[in-house]
Amino acid sequence: MSRDDVLMPAEDSSRNDSTYIDAGDVCLETRGLSLGYHSRGGRRQSALDDISLCIERKRVTAFIGPSGCGKSSLLRTFNRMTDLDEQSRLTGEVRLEGEDIHARGVDVPMLRRRVGMVFQTPNPFPMSVYENVAFGLRLVGERDKRHLDDKVEACLRAAALWDEVKDRLFDSALGLSGGQQQRLVIARTLAVEPEVLLLDEPASALDPISTLKIEELIRSLRSRLTLVIVTHNMQQAARVSDATAFLHDGRLVEYAPTDQLFTNPRRRQTEDYITGRFG
Amino acid sequence: MRHAHTSRTPSKTSLLRPPEHLLARLSRYWRDGGPWGWLNAMAVSVSLLLMMGLISLLLVGSLGHFWPSRLVEIALLEPMTQTSETSDADSAAIGNGQHLLGELMREEVRHVQTASGTSRPRQWWLLQTSSEQSAAASWRWLPKDMLNALTFPEQALALELRDGRVLYGMAQALSDPTTGELVTTDVSGSGKPLAEDATPLFVRLDDIESQRRNLAALRSHGEQLSKQLTALTQQYAARHDSGTVTAEFEEEISAARQALITREQQLMSLRDALTAGQLQLAGRGGHDGQIALEEIKRAWQPNALGFGGRLSLTLNRFADFISDTPNDGGEGAWPAIFGTVLMVVLMSVIVMPFGVMAALYLHEVAHQGRLTQLTRIALRNLAGVPSIVYGVFGLGFFVYGVGAGIDRLFYADQLPTPTFGTGGILWSSLTLSLLTLPVVIVATEEGLARVPRRLREGALALGATRFETLWRVVVPAASPALITGLILAVARAAGEVAPLMLVGVVKLAPELPVDDSFPWLHLDRKFMHLGHQVYDLAFQSSDAFSNRPLVYATALVLVVVILCLNLSAIRLRHLLAQRYKGATE
Numbered sequence: 001m002s003r004d005d006v007l008m009p010a011e012d013s014s015r016n017d018s019t020y021i022d023a024g025d026v027c028l029e030t031r032g033l034s035l036g037y038h039s040r041g042g043r044r045q046s047a048l049d050d051i052s053l054c055i056e057r058k059r060v061t062a063f064i065g066p067s068g069c070g071k072s073s074l075l076r077t078f079n080r081m082t083d084l085d086e087q088s089r090l091t092g093e094v095r096l097e098g099e100d101i102h103a104r105g106v107d108v109p110m111l112r113r114r115v116g117m118v119f120q121t122p123n124p125f126p127m128s129v130y131e132n133v134a135f136g137l138r139l140v141g142e143r144d145k146r147h148l149d150d151k152v153e154a155c156l157r158a159a160a161l162w163d164e165v166k167d168r169l170f171d172s173a174l175g176l177s178g179g180q181q182q183r184l185v186i187a188r189t190l191a192v193e194p195e196v197l198l199l200d201e202p203a204s205a206l207d208p209i210s211t212l213k214i215e216e217l218i219r220s221l222r223s224r225l226t227l228v229i230v231t232h233n234m235q236q237a238a239r240v241s242d243a244t245a246f247l248h249d250g251r252l253v254e255y256a257p258t259d260q261l262f263t264n265p266r267r268r269q270t271e272d273y274i275t276g277r278f279g
Numbered sequence: 280m281r282h283a284h285t286s287r288t289p290s291k292t293s294l295l296r297p298p299e300h301l302l303a304r305l306s307r308y309w310r311d312g313g314p315w316g317w318l319n320a321m322a323v324s325v326s327l328l329l330m331m332g333l334i335s336l337l338l339v340g341s342l343g344h345f346w347p348s349r350l351v352e353i354a355l356l357e358p359m360t361q362t363s364e365t366s367d368a369d370s371a372a373i374g375n376g377q378h379l380l381g382e383l384m385r386e387e388v389r390h391v392q393t394a395s396g397t398s399r400p401r402q403w404w405l406l407q408t409s410s411e412q413s414a415a416a417s418w419r420w421l422p423k424d425m426l427n428a429l430t431f432p433e434q435a436l437a438l439e440l441r442d443g444r445v446l447y448g449m450a451q452a453l454s455d456p457t458t459g460e461l462v463t464t465d466v467s468g469s470g471k472p473l474a475e476d477a478t479p480l481f482v483r484l485d486d487i488e489s490q491r492r493n494l495a496a497l498r499s500h501g502e503q504l505s506k507q508l509t510a511l512t513q514q515y516a517a518r519h520d521s522g523t524v525t526a527e528f529e530e531e532i533s534a535a536r537q538a539l540i541t542r543e544q545q546l547m548s549l550r551d552a553l554t555a556g557q558l559q560l561a562g563r564g565g566h567d568g569q570i571a572l573e574e575i576k577r578a579w580q581p582n583a584l585g586f587g588g589r590l591s592l593t594l595n596r597f598a599d600f601i602s603d604t605p606n607d608g609g610e611g612a613w614p615a616i617f618g619t620v621l622m623v624v625l626m627s628v629i630v631m632p633f634g635v636m637a638a639l640y641l642h643e644v645a646h647q648g649r650l651t652q653l654t655r656i657a658l659r660n661l662a663g664v665p666s667i668v669y670g671v672f673g674l675g676f677f678v679y680g681v682g683a684g685i686d687r688l689f690y691a692d693q694l695p696t697p698t699f700g701t702g703g704i705l706w707s708s709l710t711l712s713l714l715t716l717p718v719v720i721v722a723t724e725e726g727l728a729r730v731p732r733r734l735r736e737g738a739l740a741l742g743a744t745r746f747e748t749l750w751r752v753v754v755p756a757a758s759p760a761l762i763t764g765l766i767l768a769v770a771r772a773a774g775e776v777a778p779l780m781l782v783g784v785v786k787l788a789p790e791l792p793v794d795d796s797f798p799w800l801h802l803d804r805k806f807m808h809l810g811h812q813v814y815d816l817a818f819q820s821s822d823a824f825s826n827r828p829l830v831y832a833t834a835l836v837l838v839v840v841i842l843c844l845n846l847s848a849i850r851l852r853h854l855l856a857q858r859y860k861g862a863t864e
Contacts, residue, residue, distance in 0.1 A: 113742035123733040
């Protein structure tokens with residue numbers, strides 16, 4: 001395969017398992033990324049330790065690992081949500097299409113429009129369904145009613161929610177069910193046309209049917225944008241993702257195409273985790 | 280446990296309690312918290328009872344004043360002479376009247392020192408008779424043993440005058456509308472003497488009421504006419520200079536002048552007719568003589584009224600009390616109600632933006648360090664500073680500092696008469712804003728703290744700046760809490776009197792702070808306040824006893840006004856809470 005051409009991350013394949021991604025297909029890349037916190041006692045705690053990996057464009061990449069392994073923290077460095085923690089210290093680089101997003105002078109709101117994020121708990125705003133989807137558009141000054149209407153409908157259709165909410169677009173979004181709310185949040189994020197969509201355990205608070213719908217949605221969005229999903233559910237990772245990274249204790253243990261990682265893990269630790277012997 | 284399961288033997292401890300003796304039961308009752316429940320219930324009941332007691336005291340005390348009680352006519356046994364037993368001036372003054380008409384207020388037994396030095400009890404009645412000079416009622420103590428007869432005459436009249444006096448008496452004669460002579464019988468109707476049937480009086484009073492309305496309409500029309508005439512005269516002067524005065528124009532002017540003159544004459548004659556009507560009243564120990572009908576605001580015959588009549592009269596008089604302006608010694612709460620509400624509204628308009636901004640800074644923007652914490656503690660303590668201290672600060676800073684500065688800069692031509700350099704509604708509102716600022720800040724901060732982190736993150740993740748996140752998501756979601764802050768602020772401010780006395784409240788303000796002259800809202804004016812009115816009537820007046828019902832009535836109005844202000848704020852909060860339901864956790 002042509003993917004085998006370049007070994008990425010390049011420098012030290014000895015420390016990380018290698019994934020073969022063509023240099024032109026790299027969307028997000030981290031180099032020697034570490035994230036530390038000052039805990040209450042003044043002790044430094046490391047959430048991420050020297051992580052280097054590449055995420056392929058228009059593919060679904062999953063991060064798995066036991067809780068506290070740093071997979072959510074890694075995801076939050078991709079759109080600088082880590083900035084919200086005043087205590088956090090970040091070293092290394094995160095590159096979006098080659099640009100270092102943690103560099104000084106980066107327009108963070110612009111970055112977040114390009115890298116959208118969906119959280120664990122559905123968080124629709126206390127407004128109508130319509131206003132939720134239009135929120136991001138209004139932020140960039142869109143006022144044309146017809147354009148807004150079209151965009152809202154398109155995004156709700158893309159999130160497979162249109163048929164369920166078209167009759168109550170102007171009712172409060174908080175009246176929707178949990179699964180609907182989560183799809184609404186995805187629609188809201190799609191409205192600002194991100195290149196990357198980060199999903200932080202998007203289905204962990206939902207029932208199985210809603211989870212299924214979210215997973216279908218993720219697969220359908222694969223053609224439009226790059227998706228990165230954090231999940232503690234290995235079956236889910238296996239079902240929806242193209243590549244999977246296994247993190248443990250802030251380190252990247254193994255990163256490989258999903259079928260390879262789940263059928264033929266190279267590391268003992270990975271094998272133990274996916275077979276349920278720990279974690 | 281597992282053992283018990285597998286061997287299928289019942290557990291050894293039974294669920295049923297063994298029989299207990301009384302002491303053990305009592306101790307268990309105590310441990311279960313039974314007494315606590317009762318204690319709590321008692322505390323709630325006591326508070327409720329106190330509240331209800333307060334409200335009913337206010338209701339009874341104030342409505343009693345407006346309730347038309349029966350008038351009693353008392354015939355005295357003999358003309359009283361001044362003796363050692365009736366040493367007070369009031370009872371000595373009774374001497375010239377054989378009959379007295381009034382409301383029986385209460386009964387009291389007093390011990391009187393006789394000449395021989397022994398004390399003997401004597402029963403006294405307190406009678407409220409016609410007011411003499413001022414609005415204050417007259418009180419007379421009568422010894423019961425001096426009474427000969429006691430009747431409740433059907434025809435006894437009570438007259439409420441425009442200057443606030445209340446007169447009791449019997450109608451004797453009414454001036455004839457055409458001749459102006461006093462006649463004692465009903466000429467046009469039944470022919471009965473007026474003393475037996477006062478119907479003509481009520482007819483005349485109704486008539487006068489409608490004429491007064493006519494008069495007001497005529498007066499405004501006359502003003503309009505005179506304005507037209509002025510405009511025409513100016514036009515005439517201009518045309519005269521240019522020499523273009525036509526005959527038609529001169530005719531037009533003279534017609535307008537004629538119309539005005541006719542209108543003025545109409546006004547004069549109507550006013551004369553109004554003032555001409557007189558009533559001859561037999562005062563029975565009170566006011567004897569003629570009263571101009573125009574002076575009478577309302578007349579009624581309390582002994583002839585049924586319950587419904589009394590109730591509607593009471594409510595009418597109370598409504599008058601609420602809507603009247605207290606001039607010429609009359610009673611009325613309207614300017615005070617208006618002042619209170621306007622002051623509270625202004626205060627809210629000032630305090631809400633400031634309080635919300637401050638809370639936003641403290642909670643959202645400032646680094647959460649020791650300094651922020653200190654500020655927060657200081658703010659919470661500020662809520663406990665006595666309100667009079669704020670009043671002193673308001674006087675020193677706003678009135679003498681800022682106000683005097685404004686006067687020097689913008690109203691220098693009017694000095695030394697101060698415009699803003701004296702108490703006014705603006706300074707009062709500002710002072711109360713300072714007073715309520717901590718309450719708003721604390722409530723807002725608590726509301727902000729309850730907006731979940733995931734909402735902020737959601738907005739930030741969509742590319743909103745921190746500012747956009749705050750104003751579009753966080754503040755709307757916290758808005759019910761902001762209104763809670765407003766409710767607390769209003770509740771605190773509306774009842775506050777002490778600081779206001781220093782910065783702008785007066786006993787009698789000549790004008791309302793809002794009127795139809797530019798700029799409509801006069802922030803520099805002094806105003807009246809219900810709370811201050813209560814204080815003034817109860818403690819600053821020379822006749823505290825007869826003012827007591829007014830104190831109750833004013834207090835009742837104050838309570839109702841605060842209740843309405845609060846209810847409207849609560850309604851607003853309810854609407855917002857519906858809208859942002861589930862936004863806070």
